[in-house]
Amino acid sequence: MKPTKVLTYIVIAAVILIAVFSLFDAGESPEVESNYIEEMKAFRHQKDSFMRNDEKSPFIEQNVAFNGLNYFDVAESFKVKASVEAISDGKIYELQTSDDKIKTFQAVAILHFDIVGSHQDLTLLQSAEDGHFFLPFYDETSAITTYGAGRYLEVDYKKGQPQVVLDFNKAYNPYCAYTEGYSCPVPPPENNISISINAGEKNYE
Numbered sequence: 731m732k733p734t735k736v737l738t739y740i741v742i743a744a745v746i747l748i749a750v751f752s753l754f755d756a757g758e759s760p761e762v763e764s765n766y767i768e769e770m771k772a773f774r775h776q777k778d779s780f781m782r783n784d785e786k787s788p789f790i791e792q793n794v795a796f797n798g799l800n801y802f803d804v805a806e807s808f809k810v811k812a813s814v815e816a817i818s819d820g821k822i823y824e825l826q827t828s829d830d831k832i833k834t835f836q837a838v839a840i841l842h843f844d845i846v847g848s849h850q851d852l853t854l855l856q857s858a859e860d861g862h863f864f865l866p867f868y869d870e871t872s873a874i875t876t877y878g879a880g881r882y883l884e885v886d887y888k889k890g891q892p893q894v895v896l897d898f899n900k901a902y903n904p905y906c907a908y909t910e911g912y913s914c915p916v917p918p919p920e921n922n923i924s925i926s927i928n929a930g931e932k933n934y935e
Contacts, residue, residue: 812843866917901930
């Protein structure tokens with residue numbers, strides 16, 4: 731067999747292999763994304779059910795009609811990993827609340843992450859009252875399409891771990907966004923994300 735024919739066959743085989751792997755990748759990624767979207771739909775359905783029916787719901791407690799929560803579309807680009815810079819004897823924060831009270835928190839870590847092409851840092855706080863980890867934030871949507879006094883994000887954090895997942899599709903409003911009768915801390919100024927986080931809960935209407 732001539733060398734030119736051998737080279738031709740090698741090139742054809744390489745092209746076929748590339749095409750096959752491309753099809754494989756194209757088939758896998760949408761499935762993973764689809765699974766995540768379905769998980770988020772279930773998560774939101776469960777939260778709506780809680781708000782509508784549970785005795786601990788702010789709508790049930792305050793006897794206010796519930797009209798359903800408003801959300802941005804789910805986008806997996808808003809689910810990121812953050813590196814943890816632990817803080818020893820962190821700064822004490824006395825955060826103003828919606829009802830003019832003060833709640834005390836301590837900084838336990840700085841979370842460093844990249845999101846939508848932008849680098850951001852947020853301070854993770856721990857409640858002096860119950861030890862709960864607390865991540866409140868503002869972003870460029872605050873007081874426009876989202877609650878003006880900031881939103882919150884749950885963080886599954888254990889001291890000593892090097893990374894945490896931040897899923898802003900699960901960013902939520904404090905109860906004060908829905909009705910009166912609650913004491914909700916506002917985020918510290920440094921927890922201001924410099925881009926729009928078009929993910930999670932929108933303004934309640």
